[in-house]
Amino acid sequence: MPSENTSSAQIDNVFQALGDPTRRAIVERLVDSPATVSELAAPFDMSLPGVYQHLQILREAGLVQTIKVGRIRTCRLDARALRHAENWLSERRAMWEYRLDALADHLARDKMRPGGKRSP
Numbered sequence: 001m002p003s004e005n006t007s008s009a010q011i012d013n014v015f016q017a018l019g020d021p022t023r024r025a026i027v028e029r030l031v032d033s034p035a036t037v038s039e040l041a042a043p044f045d046m047s048l049p050g051v052y053q054h055l056q057i058l059r060e061a062g063l064v065q066t067i068k069v070g071r072i073r074t075c076r077l078d079a080r081a082l083r084h085a086e087n088w089l090s091e092r093r094a095m096w097e098y099r100l101d102a103l104a105d106h107l108a109r110d111k112m113r114p115g116g117k118r119s120p
Contacts (some may be wrong), residue, residue: 010081013060013062014061014062014081014082017057020057027058027076030075030076030077034074034077035074035075036072036073036075036111037051037073037075039075040075055075061081062076062081063078063081065078078093
């Protein structure tokens, strides 16, 4: 199991990579199937080197894997990094749901106590 710092750094990289709309669009495209760099670049008004830079950031975050055969580089999504981010978000959501439930219980008990403030 990776250390907390490693895991935190990995998650930081995923969120940083997904913070850019171009990279999110690339990830969304790769959900359907693997694609060549040229196919990924087609919808964008940018150079191939620009697309390569985005792909490099996605690769460093562990979101995309590339395979080069001859002159063709094909990219595919690696969902493991997304799962790490999803798990992190789920843990935070569970924590906040617990805290909000505890607050609601506290407010309900306070409302029922003598001298507690009652809403109109």
